[in-house]
Amino acid sequence: MPELPEVETVRRGLTELVAGSRIKTVDVLYPKMINLSSSDFAHALQNQTIDGIDRRGKYLFIRIGNGLTIVSHLRMEGKYDVEPEGVPLSKHTHIVFHLADGRQLRYNDTRKFGRMNLVTTGQEMTVAGLKTIGPEPTEETLTLDYMRRIFGKSRKLIKPFLLDQSNIAGLGNIYADEVLWLSKIHPKQPVNTLSVTELKELRQNIIEEIKRAIAGHGTTVHSYSTAYGEAGSFQNNLNVYGREGQPCLRCGTPIEKIKLAQRGTHFCPTCQVIHGDRHG
DNA sequence: TTCGATGTTAACGC
DNA sequence: AGCGTTAACATCGA
Structure with missing residues (x-):
């Protein structure tokens, strides 16, 4: 149900909370959610910095310092939460990014419909759905x-x-x-x-x-x-x-x-x- | 216990 | 090709 305005709200929230933070390690609790093996995904992201977050349609682009981008689609019920270490995981937490400052960025998704694709920055259009995506609904782009x-x-x-x-x-x-x-x-x-x-x-x-x-x-x-x-x-x-x-x-x-x-x-x-x- | 509702996309058939 | 239909995903609550 998150549509463009909700995804944009998430983007702004994440930018405030985690842009500039370093990822220490990553736990993948539900491997079907990602496009790589859990170990490839985790290794590519560990000790990297979250540079910032962009958006295209309902897709989030989480920019990673080493030239990678996590393309994240929340589908129906995907949510990001930032919690201090020690707060028990939700039953529906599927990915945990352990940040160097002790906080955790958690991806929660009751239905497990959301997806994350780790791609080379600039290759976002290789992700299903972005190949054919139409213009953003703005004055400049929707002529x-x-x-x-x-x-x-x-x-x-x-x-x-x-x-x-x-x-x-x-x-x-x-x-x-x-x-x-x-x-x-x-x-x-x-x-x-x-x-x-x-x-x-x-x-x-x-x-x-x-x-x-x-x-x-x-x-x-x-x-x-x-x-x-x-x-x-x-x-x-x-x-x-x-x-x-x-x-x-x-x-x-x-x-x-x-x-x-x-x-x-x-x-x-x-x-x-x-x-x-x-x-x- | 089974089944429908839910949003998005892939796959299928015409 | 381009259209419409259906399945799949997974969970929850009726």
């Missing part, structure tokens, strides 16, 4: 020209289209529902039927919603109450996600929840109506 190009040539339904990271990086189930509600677009609208006016508004809503969510330190839902090192606040700003049966904040109609491409999808049946082809 209207690009939107018109990719939306114009696909008949896919817009909700699954927005979740496809090769179209735009970083949107997940929560923010996809939110930007469609903000843009008054039905989740089943085929993308090549949207007008340029609708694309402009959708683009602006995507860029601004992501910005607002980052400013609010991301959304904290369900099991994520203590996640990300700090609890996010953006759940208080959600307009449709998780509001099934509650009145639409624009028109009062009860919000509906349907299943679309296997994903829970929330929308207002009055504000968000499927329309015919307005393309061109």
Whole structure:
């Protein structure tokens, strides 16, 4: 469930907490989580410095002093925690970085869906998912020209289209529902039927919603109450996600929840109506 | 006890 | 090629 704003919040937290710290040793408790053998992974990282942390879409790039980068994807429930030595490991701690100052950087993941790939810095695109990743949802990188190009040539339904990271990086189930509600677009609208006016508004809503969510330190839902090192606040700003049966904040109609491409999808049946082809 | 829900990606089939 | 569907990952709670 961590989407771009949550991953960015983690990036900033990790930067404050561990950038500049030296890794003494590494324990891999769940080897399936990484791309190398446990011993290769641990040996490559021991006695190296964490230079800093970058991000691309929902991927973290943990920069290591010796020209290596850990590409880390949290998937559904991955979390990083920093604890002093001696605090008992959680049942779901899978990787422990012992830092030279006595603290431990721990990767916790209830479902074990997260992955870490240790690669040569600059070779991040060799990791599955980064080969085809789309532009970041920012003013500079998500241009209207690009939107018109990719939306114009696909008949896919817009909700699954927005979740496809090769179209735009970083949107997940929560923010996809939110930007469609903000843009008054039905989740089943085929993308090549949207007008340029609708694309402009959708683009602006995507860029601004992501910005607002980052400013609010991301959304904290369900099991994520203590996640990300700090609890996010953006759940208080959600307009449709998780509001099934509650009145639409624009028109009062009860919000509906349907299943679309296997994903829970929330929308207002009055504000968000499927329309015919307005393309061109 | 079994099964569905959950997000993402790989694999599969048309 | 490009589309849509399904399985796999693992755990938890109904």
